[in-house]
Amino acid sequence: MNTELPGSAGRRRRTALAAAAALGAGAAFGAQTATPIEHLIVIVGENHSFDTLFATYAPRSGASVRNLRSQGIVNADGTPGPRFAQAVQQRALPTTHFTLNPPRAGAFVNLPQPRLTGVLDPLLQNLKPVTDRRFPQQLAPGPFPITRYVPYAAVRNPPTLAGTMAALANSTGDPVHRFFQMWQQTGGDNAAPDLYAWVAVSTGIGGDNDGMSPQDPQQGGELMGFVNMQGGDAAYLRSLADRYAISDNYHQSIMGGTGANFYALSTGDVAVYNHDGVLATPPENQIENPDPLPGTENFYRRDGFMGGSYVNCADASQPGVGAILQVLAAKGVASRCLPGAYYLVNNLAAGFDLDGHVQPLGPNNFVYPPQDVPTIAEALSARGVGWKWYSGGRDADDLAIDMRTLHLSLQAARGQQYNFTGDPLVASRAVMTRPDLRARLQGLAAFRRDIASGRLPAVSFVVPKNLDSGHPGYSVIASYEAFLRDTIGAVRANQRLWAHTAIIATADEGGGYFDSGYIQIVDFFGDGPRVPLFVISPYARRGHIDHVYNDHASILKFVEYNWGLAPLSARSRDNLANPVADAADPYKPANSPAVGDLRSLFSF
Amino acid sequence: MTAGRILGLLCVMLSHAAPAADSPSAAAQLGRLLFADRSLSASGRLSCASCHDPGNAYAAPPTATVVMLGGPALDRPGLRTVPSLRYLGDTPRFTRHYYVSTARERQDRGPTGGFMRDGRADTLRAQVLLPWFDPAEMANADPVSLAARLRAAPYRAQFVQAFGADALQTDAALVARAAEAIERFELEDPEFHPYSSRYDQFLAGRAALTAQELRGLRLFADPAKGNCAECHPHDSGPGGRGPAFTDFSYHALGVPRNPQIPANREIRFFDLGLCGPRRTDLAGERWYCGFFKTPTLRNVARRQFLFHNGRFSTLTDAVRFYVERDRRPQLWYPRGAGGPRRFDDLPAALRANVNRSDAPLNWRAGMPPALDAGEIDDLVAFLRTLDDAQ
Numbered sequence: 001m002n003t004e005l006p007g008s009a010g011r012r013r014r015t016a017l018a019a020a021a022a023l024g025a026g027a028a029f030g031a032q033t034a035t036p037i038e039h040l041i042v043i044v045g046e047n048h049s050f051d052t053l054f055a056t057y058a059p060r061s062g063a064s065v066r067n068l069r070s071q072g073i074v075n076a077d078g079t080p081g082p083r084f085a086q087a088v089q090q091r092a093l094p095t096t097h098f099t100l101n102p103p104r105a106g107a108f109v110n111l112p113q114p115r116l117t118g119v120l121d122p123l124l125q126n127l128k129p130v131t132d133r134r135f136p137q138q139l140a141p142g143p144f145p146i147t148r149y150v151p152y153a154a155v156r157n158p159p160t161l162a163g164t165m166a167a168l169a170n171s172t173g174d175p176v177h178r179f180f181q182m183w184q185q186t187g188g189d190n191a192a193p194d195l196y197a198w199v200a201v202s203t204g205i206g207g208d209n210d211g212m213s214p215q216d217p218q219q220g221g222e223l224m225g226f227v228n229m230q231g232g233d234a235a236y237l238r239s240l241a242d243r244y245a246i247s248d249n250y251h252q253s254i255m256g257g258t259g260a261n262f263y264a265l266s267t268g269d270v271a272v273y274n275h276d277g278v279l280a281t282p283p284e285n286q287i288e289n290p291d292p293l294p295g296t297e298n299f300y301r302r303d304g305f306m307g308g309s310y311v312n313c314a315d316a317s318q319p320g321v322g323a324i325l326q327v328l329a330a331k332g333v334a335s336r337c338l339p340g341a342y343y344l345v346n347n348l349a350a351g352f353d354l355d356g357h358v359q360p361l362g363p364n365n366f367v368y369p370p371q372d373v374p375t376i377a378e379a380l381s382a383r384g385v386g387w388k389w390y391s392g393g394r395d396a397d398d399l400a401i402d403m404r405t406l407h408l409s410l411q412a413a414r415g416q417q418y419n420f421t422g423d424p425l426v427a428s429r430a431v432m433t434r435p436d437l438r439a440r441l442q443g444l445a446a447f448r449r450d451i452a453s454g455r456l457p458a459v460s461f462v463v464p465k466n467l468d469s470g471h472p473g474y475s476v477i478a479s480y481e482a483f484l485r486d487t488i489g490a491v492r493a494n495q496r497l498w499a500h501t502a503i504i505a506t507a508d509e510g511g512g513y514f515d516s517g518y519i520q521i522v523d524f525f526g527d528g529p530r531v532p533l534f535v536i537s538p539y540a541r542r543g544h545i546d547h548v549y550n551d552h553a554s555i556l557k558f559v560e561y562n563w564g565l566a567p568l569s570a571r572s573r574d575n576l577a578n579p580v581a582d583a584a585d586p587y588k589p590a591n592s593p594a595v596g597d598l599r600s601l602f603s604f
Numbered sequence: 605m606t607a608g609r610i611l612g613l614l615c616v617m618l619s620h621a622a623p624a625a626d627s628p629s630a631a632a633q634l635g636r637l638l639f640a641d642r643s644l645s646a647s648g649r650l651s652c653a654s655c656h657d658p659g660n661a662y663a664a665p666p667t668a669t670v671v672m673l674g675g676p677a678l679d680r681p682g683l684r685t686v687p688s689l690r691y692l693g694d695t696p697r698f699t700r701h702y703y704v705s706t707a708r709e710r711q712d713r714g715p716t717g718g719f720m721r722d723g724r725a726d727t728l729r730a731q732v733l734l735p736w737f738d739p740a741e742m743a744n745a746d747p748v749s750l751a752a753r754l755r756a757a758p759y760r761a762q763f764v765q766a767f768g769a770d771a772l773q774t775d776a777a778l779v780a781r782a783a784e785a786i787e788r789f790e791l792e793d794p795e796f797h798p799y800s801s802r803y804d805q806f807l808a809g810r811a812a813l814t815a816q817e818l819r820g821l822r823l824f825a826d827p828a829k830g831n832c833a834e835c836h837p838h839d840s841g842p843g844g845r846g847p848a849f850t851d852f853s854y855h856a857l858g859v860p861r862n863p864q865i866p867a868n869r870e871i872r873f874f875d876l877g878l879c880g881p882r883r884t885d886l887a888g889e890r891w892y893c894g895f896f897k898t899p900t901l902r903n904v905a906r907r908q909f910l911f912h913n914g915r916f917s918t919l920t921d922a923v924r925f926y927v928e929r930d931r932r933p934q935l936w937y938p939r940g941a942g943g944p945r946r947f948d949d950l951p952a953a954l955r956a957n958v959n960r961s962d963a964p965l966n967w968r969a970g971m972p973p974a975l976d977a978g979e980i981d982d983l984v985a986f987l988r989t990l991d992d993a994q
Contacts, residue, residue, distance in 0.1 A: 125827055126709060208842040209706040285843070305705045306842035349703035349712075360697035360726070364717070367703070407961050411891070415712040420703060466710070474710070 033458075034562050035604050036539055038500040042555055043462045043487065044265065044422065045480040046258065046471035047177065047511025050248060050530035053237065053477065055143065056230035060242040061543030066587065067248065068143055068226065068516060078145030078228045087142040087516060089197035089224070094297045098180065098290040098320040100187045100327060102298075104194070108141035111221035112201050118174030118473030122165050124406070124416065129211075129218040132173055139221060141197070143514055146172055146225035152233040152478055157489075159482035161401050164467045167476045174473035175223030176205045177512030179256035179311070179345035180290035180300065180320050182528055185512075186255070188327050190519040190529065197221055200512065202298035208285070208307020214299040224514050227477055234477055236485050237534075240505075244540040245601040249587050250533035251519065252509035253552040253573065254526040258421040259347040261509045261528075265552040266424040266461075267373045268572030270525055273310055273342040277372050277429075282310045282342050283363035290320040306366055309346040313337035313524045324524055333593060336523035336571060344368050345525065349420050350427035354394065356438065370429040374568045376459075376556055378430050381437060385563045386457030388440045388450070389425050392465030393418030395443030417465040422508060451490050454497060459559055462487065472511060488536055502537035502602070504555060518585070520549055522573065522593040527551050535601040547586040548596040549579045557597035628792050630766035635789025637759050638782055644753050645742035646676040652735070652786065655686045658795065661903035661992060663688035670864045670914035672741075680740035681866045683875055683882065684721050685914040688907075690796050690992070691848050691900045694841065698723035700892075702853065715854040715878060721896050721912050722883040723854070728787040733779070751775035754782055799846045800993040801902065803986075807840075807847075813989060820986025823979050830923075830975060830983050831963040835898045849901040849990065854878060856894035857965070858929060858958040860936050861949035862915040874951055875913065893954045905988045913949065919984045927975045930960070930967045 055068040056076055068074040072083035089111065092102035113136075117129035135149050153170035155163050181203060185196045204217025212218065227233040240246075253264035263271050273282040288308035289301040301319070302308040314337040316322040328335055337343065351359055351370040359367045380387040393399055393414050402413040420426075423441075431437045440457075444465070450456045463469075470480030484505055492498045508531075515529035533550070535541075553573035559565065560574060567574045578596050579589030589595075628636075638644065642651040655672050657665035664672065664686035671682040696702060698718025704711050717723060725731035735741040736750055744750040754763075755778070763771050763781065771781040790796050805811035813821065823830040825838060833839075836849045854877070867873055878886050879893035886892055896912040910916040916925060928935060930946075937944035947955040959965050964974030975983065 205706070207844065210704075210837065210841055211706070211839045212842075213840070213844065302843070304842055347705050349701070349705075353701050357700060359701065360699050360717075362697045364694055364696035365699060365702075366705075367699070407966065409891075409961065411712070411714050412961055415714070418712070420701075420712055421705065421710070 032564065034564065035599075035602065036500055037502045037537065037562055037602075039456055039458060039460070039497060039502070040559060040562070041456075041460045041462060041491065041501060041503045042265075043464075043484065043503060043505045044262070045464060045483070045505070045507050046419075046422070046469035046475070047174075047509060047513070048470060048477060048507050048532060049510030049513040049515035050250075050517060050532055051143070051515045052226045052510070052513040053234060053532045054229060054241070054246075054248070055145075055226035056228050057238065057241065058230055059543065059545055061545075063543060063545040064547075065248050065545050066517060066547075069230065071516060073516060074143055074145075074226075076230045078148060078226070078231060080140050080142065084140070084142050087193060087514070089141045089221075090194040091198050092195060092298070094292060096292070098184070098292070098300075098323050100184055100323050102195075108197060110137065111139040111141045111144065111224055112197060113137050113139070113220050114222035114225070115173045115218060115220040117218045117220075117222075119171050120168050120474045122168045124165065124168070129173075131220065132222070135221075139224075141221075143224050143226055144221075145228045145231070147227050147231070147233050152227060153476045155476075155478040155482040157482055158486045159468065159479065161405055161467070163482070164475070164479045167479050168467075168474070170478070171474070171476050172225065172472055173220065173222035174471070175512035176200050176203070176219055177257045177509060178205060178303065179254070179260070179525075180288060180303065182255035182512065183324060184290075184298075186519055186529065188324070188519065188521045190515070190517065193514065193516055196223055196514050199298065202296075203290075203292075203300045203303070206300055206302075206304030206307060207293070208302060208304030210306070212304065214293055214296045217299065222472070223512050226513075234481055236481050237477075237532075240484075240488075240534050240536060241545075242543060244537065244542065245535040245544040245546060247533040247546040247548070247550055247598075247601060248530065249517065249547050249549050250506065250531060250554070251517075251549075251551040252507075252526065252528040252531050253522075254345065254509075255528045256345055256509070257347050258419070258508050259424075260345055260525070261552060262422045263344075263424045263427070264526075264573065265508070265555060266375045266377070268553045268556050268568055268574040269373050271344040271368055271371050271373065271427060273344070274369055274372070279338075279340050279342075283361075285363050286310055286366075287312070287318075287342065288320060288345065303346075305347060306364075309344055309348050309366075309368075310342040311345050312340070312342045314339040314341065328521065328524060331521055331592075333521050334523060336525065343525070347421045350423065352426050352432040354426065354441075356432050368427065370432070371427045372429055374572070375425060375428050375431065376559060376568060377425050377428065377437060377440070379565050379568055380459055380559070380563065383563060383565055385459065385565075387459040387461075388442055388447075388457050389423070389461040389463075390442050390444055390447035391419060391423050391463045392444045392468065394423075394441065395445060397445035398443040398465070417467060419463050419466055419469065422463050448490060451494055451497065454494060456497060458563065470507065499538060502535060502539060504598070505532075505534040505536065507531040518587050520589060520592055520594075522551070522576070522595070535598065537602070539602045539604055541601055541603045544601065546601045548581070548600045549587065549589050549594065550596045550598060554595050554598050557595070558599065561597050561599070629788055630762065631785045631788040632792040633789075634759060634762040634766045635785035635787070636793065637757075637762065638786050639789055641757060643757060644736065644744070644750065645674075646744060646749075647674070647678050647742075649678060650674055650742050652732075655735075655741075656689045661688050661906055662690050662796065663903065663907055664909070666908070668908065670862065670909045671866070674741040675739055675743045680743075682740050683865065683867055684912045685907075685909045687721060687899055688903055689790060690798075691850075691902055692719065692728065693791055693797055694845060694848055695719060695852055697726050702851075713851065713853050715892060715895060717852045718897070720882070722877050723897055724883040724885075728790055729780070729783040732783040732786045736779075736783075747775050747779045750782075751778045754778050797846075798992050801991055802989040803838075804846065806989070814985070816982050816985045817989050818986075819979075820982040820984070823975060823983045824986055827963060828974070829964075829979070830926075832901070832983075834962055836901045850898045853898050854892070854895035855898065855959045856896075856950070856957045857911070857926075858947040858955075859911045859913060859915050859925070859949060860938075862913040865913060868913075874949065876950070876954070877912065890954065891957060894950045894957045901987060902990045903992055905991050919987055920980060923975070923980050923983055926964050927967075927973050927980065929965065931973055
């Protein structure tokens with residue numbers, strides 16, 4: 001017998017004073033909630049698209065789902081289905097400038113063989129980015145089941161460092177997931193998802209990274225892989241989908257990777273280059289140029305962690321910008337780009353370190369300046385609503401096991417486990433210069449203590465350690481699954497807490513993995529492909545698969561609805577209206593651009 | 605000159621294959637004169653080139669002692685060995701945290717960057733000021749006296765050509781422009797980044813390495829053997845830059861104390877690198893004490909004194925030290941009451957800062973040595989391929 005309670009319909013508004021009395025000083029005070037949810041826990045793992053995880057899922061409830069199996073692209077056993085051609089990958093012809101719709105040059109005969117790029121071995125050593133011979137040379141040129149060749153890792157519950165390290169034997173290569181690549185792969189709306197593989201193998205993660213060259217961008221067909229839920233993979237996540245609610249139309253907010261998507265999750269916006277709050281021009285080598293290098297098929301001129309990261313997207317003459325603005329104009333969508341602003345669309349580290357030191361900028365420093373973009377953190381605090389951002393590896397408590405087991409210094413252990421690109425509040429001047437706000441940035445040991453002691457704040461963001469994140473290469477889905485199981489178990493063990501809690505589990509972005517879902521073009525920056533989203537709560541609509549269009553701003557909208565907050569700024573995405581579903585296609589908002597507020601996943 | 609132009613030049617200068625498109629700027633030509641001008645020192649006998657010998661890869665001249673003498677009477681010893689000025693163009697600004705996020709890793713690599721062995725100068729032009737005013741080096745008392753020496757020098761016209769007449773107006777401006785000129789010289793002149801070693805020829809497919817050198821290269825890169833490339837990357841960098849053979853990171857290696865450095869005669873004195881004494885802003889951050897910047901290994905075979913304190917003079921000894929530091933500490937450290945006094949160049953309370961996690965410094969009892977004698981020879985043979993053409 002579990003402790004789940006049915007929705008308490010009569011109690012739409014409850015004072016958080018009552019919650020504070022029940023749960024201790026850490027809870028919200030003076031604020032009211034619009035729903036019975038008094039505690040929201042947002043857990044953000046890494047890098048799996050909806051189809052990577054749910055490719056073959058057949059809902060127990062009989063609800064409809066849009067995945068590779070339901071569209072006939074693959075069969076329940078993961079083999080190519082009757083409509084496999086919809087996802088067959090094409091080559092394209094070289095062009096002189098970045099283009100979203102290059103002329104196709106015919107389908108790949110075989111999928112390029114997957115590579116071991118980014119893979120750590122169980123001793124945490126980097127493998128060479130060579131061909132991953134666990135996969136055959138003759139894969140069909142479309143989606144394929146990873147776990148037919150590399151078994152789904154067995155990670156015990158509760159997870160241990162030794163267990164997550166051992167699971168790395170089952171990890172696979174890290175697909176490219178960067179801004180211009182993803183625009184090119186999806187064309188913006190994913191109407192013809194046939195260039196994922198070509199973009200990956202032709203430009204990879206960009207030449208401005210150590211060891212990258214046009215001759216070998218170090219990518220293969222790993223991005224077309226999925227785990228086979230219907231074949232028994234990810235059984236716990238499947239059980240969550242069966243018992244609670246998921247969305248099959250929830251999207252990463254920004255095309256590309258971790259940094260910009262976490263940033264969007266905390267602000268509904270993007271970071272911008274500035275000097276002390278005044279718009280400025282970044283070092284030239286840090287401005288993106290996705291035009292192809294002459295003599296290459298599609299190898300971007302300047303792109304990579306140590307190269308292009310910013311884009312001045314109000315200026316159509318900037319490399320790569322015109323092609324995207326054209327698509328926006330055709331759809332009548334505003335770009336959200338201010339003249340002269342250089343927006344950060346790829347990963348750099350935050351402008352403060354964890355101790356609050358401002359980090360130096362320069363052509364060889366891969367850091368973005370402190371930000372003044374309003375965050376959900378200040379908005380909650382201003383309203384008197386409690387929040388914390390718990391990030392694995394932030395504190396010494398979290399790292400004791402790593403230091404002991406791996407003989408690492410605190411700094412080296414943190415380097416291994418702390419997700420520095422997924423900690424966006426560290427970039428905020430308002431948070432980092434106010435001790436009362438900065439004190440709310442904590443580690444996972446603190447999270448577990450707050451759960452056990454009933455001091456969990458109203459809103460919690462939770463980011464696992466890197467090895468538990470599910471990110472390919474240095475983690476596996478099974479490790480994120482074990483982390484979720486352990487965390488959800490801890491919340492449920494505190495019955496008073498669980499009764500009024502919703503846990504949202506998602507991924508920051510799809511990791512560059514293939515996804516077949518429609519993408520709504522919201523502005524210059526995204527949306528991007530679908531990512532998994534679970535709502536785990538006594539109030540979740542059981543067995544429901546929600547088709548309402550959502551992205552990371554939907555989490556902000558839910559928080560704002562529940563705790564009575566206004567949108568974070570005049571330009572943030574949480575200003576977008578709730579979708580009115582298109583009569584012909586429930587996945588497309590008729591009133592685009594629009595994103596939901598997640599309420600349709602609950603039954604209150 | 606705009607930042608964009610400087611950067612553009614940098615790209616031209618540093619891109620591995622491209623020849624310099626522009627001839628040196630007027631500032632760089634002035635910098636060349638300043639670099640070699642002994643009249644800019646209190647002694648009248650010391651120029652930048654005295655310690656950074658253009659004939660020896662801009663490191664200490666072959667006749668050097670472990671630390672150089674300077675000051676008004678050339679009788680004041682320095683504290684650290686002379687680093688080469690080659691291949692500094694891609695140095696990041698000093699930061700406690702240097703983030704990497706490539707296909708192969710995603711890490712905070714810790715303190716990195718800046719100029720001088722403790723990174724206390726943020727830019728080359730700021731670095732130039734340090735020896736000019738160091739009482740144990742060129743020993744100018746203040747900007748006024750240096751400006752007087754600059755005004756007396758025979759290149760007034762070049763100053764005006766490079767920076768305009770305004771450059772001569774105030775002492776502070778004159779000194780700043782002089783430093784900028786030397787920076788331009790160091791960034792623009794191909795002599796500071798020739799990429800002309802046999803290894804560069806090998807990378808370009810224009811020369812072969814011997815079988816022994818190739819074995820050495822493999823040992824250099826192998827994480828389980830030399831693991832040298834962990835901090836001295838041998839691959840091309842972002843945008844196809846030639847490999848710098850340093851990642852500009854800081855470490856405490858536990859190099860034994862060098863009694864030949866006069867300052868070390870005082871037994872209570874310790875040179876703690878990032879923690880001081882020369883650098884002062886990190887003095888309270890004990891976990892960085894003993895950290896010194898990783899130097900480039902290019903031209904390392906030409907250096908007579910290795911590491912910040914010059915404790916080793918041969919490459920074989922330096923490599924053996926990495927391999928046998930913890931296996932046979934008696935080889936390296938002085939005898940004490942309880943056995944060898946390991947990490948004796950750090951106070952006891954700070955010895956935990958010494959790197960014991962990166963191979964081969966992670967040796968534990970029972971493990972075989974990371975490299976045997978023959979492999980050490982192979983590795984040293986490879987290091988000799990990193991000398992730039994003379």
